[in-house]
Amino acid sequence: MGQWMTRGWPLAMRAGIAIVATVALGGLAACYPGDITSIEETRVVITVHDQDFDYSSQRTYAIPDTVVEVCDLNETPGGVPIDCDDDDRIDYDHANDAILVARAVANMDSLGYTEMPWDEVTEENLPDVALIMMVAVNEWTAYTYWGCGGYWGWWGWYPPGYGCGYPGYSSTSWEQGTLFIDMLYPDGASNETVPSVWTGAINSVLSNSSNTNRDLALDGIDQAFDQSKDYLMVQ
């Protein structure tokens, strides 16, 4: 042991230098570097399909010209999101319905399907598949605890000395929108339930700009069909 102490730095110091330097360098190497830098990067497109369904043999489709807004989830806890009174629906501006539906139509056409006008659909005259577009909006709030600021002085009934400045939470809220495109299969209906054979969900944090939100949705519709074209394409 004595030898360690006399040769250069003491052992504990040498080990300490290594540890301190490692921790200091480690501070530069954050666990989770990188970040989302734009609204567009928050967009996610998820498509779900039925592996046993024969998409390639479907030929016709119909789609209503309105995007359906789902219920306010706060008004229907645990309930079915589309089964509620109009008063309990989310506040949604239908100004972009036509352009959103048109984009879905363009994608279906390019995949080889033929559109059947919605007003010609009857119980006796059903399309092979029907598309329904729905929109949902959730509000999220994130809280950040920024602790005890700390200051010297007199505050309220506390004596002079070290006190807690402005402890508490700051919060950030944002809205997140999801546009659903559901492909229903009328021939598979049973007990008044029509099965869904494909769903595209375009989810994004919403911008204050309605144009940005519209463009996010349009690009998302394209992406949903594009990543599903291998099995949706009519043969």
Place this chain on the structure above:
Amino acid sequence: MRLLKGALASVALLVAFSGEAQAQDWWWGITYNMSATASLPGTSDSDGDFVDDFSFRGVGIEARYVPSRGGNLSYGFSGSWNVLNEKTDEIVHLPDADLSGTQLRYFNSIPLLVNAHYYFGERGGIRPYAGVNVGTYWIERRADVSIVSIKDDNWHLGWAPEVGIIVPLGRPEVALIANARYNWAFSSGGSGDQKYWGFNIGFMYR
């Protein structure tokens, strides 16, 4: 497992008796660590390509005990931290679903290893060396998609063959070290084998 036990026993013995030896050396070191998973050969299997980008984030600490000063063998331990990350738009394909969107992927690895090294060359000169590390790896893989985060973390047993070089820097107490390690952490907790290259450079001192 036998190898791990042997290495642990060696370290325990050298710690217990090192204070009595007269011509021994403890070398300490800090290293700047770089790493790569799928961007280099040998790691491009399904569990190795989680992050493609080369990483310049990492640090390490080394301790090597040389039983006889200037000798050819050392035993020691090391701890390090490698952070690999990547921003990707790669589509994730599942059996009945597909997901696209910007993903932030993170691979954090903390290996805690015991090791043995053999040094070529002569005392006081440049010393190429080869060695082997065995021990445990704590590895966390995380993917952030939109506001959703998915992660798994596990302790893995693993090993890492290593080659490197030690270059004296004018004084007998300080040397430059540079090495390459192939880290191979065996599957654990539902996470498959994790493999990545490590390229480390730093200083050793005694």
